[in-house]
Amino acid sequence: MNAIIEFLIGFFILVGALLSLVAAFGVIRLPDVYTRNHAASKSATLGVMCILLGAFLYFYHLEGHFNSRLILGFVFLFMTSPVAGHLISRAAYHSGVPLWNKSVRDDLKRDMKKASAGNKDDLKKNNKKKALVSK
Amino acid sequence: MAFQILLNIALAFLWMFIKVSYDPVSFIRGYLFGLLIIFVLRRFFHSRFYLYRVWSMISLVLLFFKELVLSNWSVVKLVIRPKLNIRPGIFAYETNLTEDWQITILSNLITLTPGTLVLDVSDDNKTLYIHTIDIDDVDDAVSSIKNSFEKAIMEVSR
Numbered sequence: 001m002n003a004i005i006e007f008l009i010g011f012f013i014l015v016g017a018l019l020s021l022v023a024a025f026g027v028i029r030l031p032d033v034y035t036r037n038h039a040a041s042k043s044a045t046l047g048v049m050c051i052l053l054g055a056f057l058y059f060y061h062l063e064g065h066f067n068s069r070l071i072l073g074f075v076f077l078f079m080t081s082p083v084a085g086h087l088i089s090r091a092a093y094h095s096g097v098p099l100w101n102k103s104v105r106d107d108l109k110r111d112m113k114k115a116s117a118g119n120k121d122d123l124k125k126n127n128k129k130k131a132l133v134s135k
Numbered sequence: 136m137a138f139q140i141l142l143n144i145a146l147a148f149l150w151m152f153i154k155v156s157y158d159p160v161s162f163i164r165g166y167l168f169g170l171l172i173i174f175v176l177r178r179f180f181h182s183r184f185y186l187y188r189v190w191s192m193i194s195l196v197l198l199f200f201k202e203l204v205l206s207n208w209s210v211v212k213l214v215i216r217p218k219l220n221i222r223p224g225i226f227a228y229e230t231n232l233t234e235d236w237q238i239t240i241l242s243n244l245i246t247l248t249p250g251t252l253v254l255d256v257s258d259d260n261k262t263l264y265i266h267t268i269d270i271d272d273v274d275d276a277v278s279s280i281k282n283s284f285e286k287a288i289m290e291v292s293r
Contacts, residue, residue: 023210029214
């Protein structure tokens with residue numbers, strides 16, 4: 001039993017460190033903001049979560065100390081990091097950061113164009129109405 | 136569902152008062168008896184027996200973890216691969232979910248799915264714009280989102 005728990009602690013810490021390393025490599029290697037965000041928001045999350053879990057198990061097993069803050073940190077990280085990834089990429093998109101030149105499809109651009117064209121039509125109609133009223 | 140849980144707690148307190156013993160053990164015992172009573176009287180409530188819903192929430196959390204592990208594996212494979220032959224792109228995904236919290240959970244799940252990341256939600260809450268690393272398996276991603284995630288979220292809110 002002891003050996004199993006010690007193995008698990010080592011496994012979690014090592015896997016967490018490895019995933020963080022992979023996230024760092026991904027941020028260096030991948031070509032644009034969005035693909036980098038894939039690496040950063042997923043691998044870094046699970047990496048840090050594994051390290052926290054390993055630390056929790058270590059203190060619980062060796063010192064009999066149940067540290068609930070580590071569990072809370074685990075839960076908070078799990079809830080917030082996908083939102084952070086979403087917000088960063090959304091902010092990048094709306095401030096005009098281009099996609100990688102090998103990207104093939106962009107539905108958002110198409111729909112945004114459509115929406116702005118619709119708005120322009122509305123504006124024209126409103127202006128015409130206003131003009132009619134003022135006449 | 137909240138009403139059923141409150142009723143269950145009230146029944147547990149009733150049990151504690153009947154037994155004149157105020158320790159956690161008798162609370163748990165009363166809670167279990169109350170659970171049995173609510174299960175027997177389940178046809179008088181408007182919603183389902185609440186343990187079904189608790190169970191579907193637990194399975195949703197397990198789904199989150201499974202997707203997180205799978206997506207990490209795919210990112211690791213992508214980064215380690217010597218040649219970058221990926222074709223990223225953005226596709227629009229029509230969702231049937233209506234409530235705000237459902238869409239939030241769905242977009243979190245999609246962000247943790249292998250190879251997809253939510254970029255934007257349209258103003259009418261009907262379309263999610265998803266950035267994907269490989270545009271070739273869009274249909275795959277769409278069907279997996281439709282069949283597993285949306286279903287699981289609907290199951291919680293039913």
